[in-house]
Amino acid sequence: MEVKIIDFPETKVAMIEYHGSPALEHESVKKLIAWRIENKFPPEKHKNYGVHFNDPATTPPEEYRVDLCISVEQEIPPNPQGVINKVIPAGRCAVARHIGSRANVTVAAYLYENWLPTSGENLREFPIFFHYVNVGPNVQEHEMITDVYLPLV
Numbered sequence: 001m002e003v004k005i006i007d008f009p010e011t012k013v014a015m016i017e018y019h020g021s022p023a024l025e026h027e028s029v030k031k032l033i034a035w036r037i038e039n040k041f042p043p044e045k046h047k048n049y050g051v052h053f054n055d056p057a058t059t060p061p062e063e064y065r066v067d068l069c070i071s072v073e074q075e076i077p078p079n080p081q082g083v084i085n086k087v088i089p090a091g092r093c094a095v096a097r098h099i100g101s102r103a104n105v106t107v108a109a110y111l112y113e114n115w116l117p118t119s120g121e122n123l124r125e126f127p128i129f130f131h132y133v134n135v136g137p138n139v140q141e142h143e144m145i146t147d148v149y150l151p152l153v
Helices: 022-038 106-119
Strands: 004-008 011-019 048-052 065-071 084-088 091-099 129-132 145-151
Touching (some): 011 022, 022 065, 065 084
Antiparallel strands (some): 004 091, 011 065, 048 065, 048 129, 129 145
């Protein structure tokens, strides 16, 4: 697996914070998509991110959290979907690409369990995050591209 170290730029995002069972996360995704469509933020121009605070496979549902994000440049006014502004901070990251289903992004485990212990790198205080490179109803599961970013000191 190819792992690169890059300097990720500070990225302002429109975000919905999801807490709860990973099985119900799609409800918040639907809200964010509705907001995106209503406010004309097409995926071709505004990147999709997920900031993952814990592993859905090992975290009790009541403790699971993910921030579902869309890159933006402006302030987000109050809205019925509960979308707010946040920032993904700038910094060094290890990045690797996952192709296929987003139900089990194996690259995340690889970065933590295999790459990190032998890399000589240390984690910084920001969770792992995913860039969902291609999204939409016409993207087949086997065509899904997800870049996984592991923030480093």
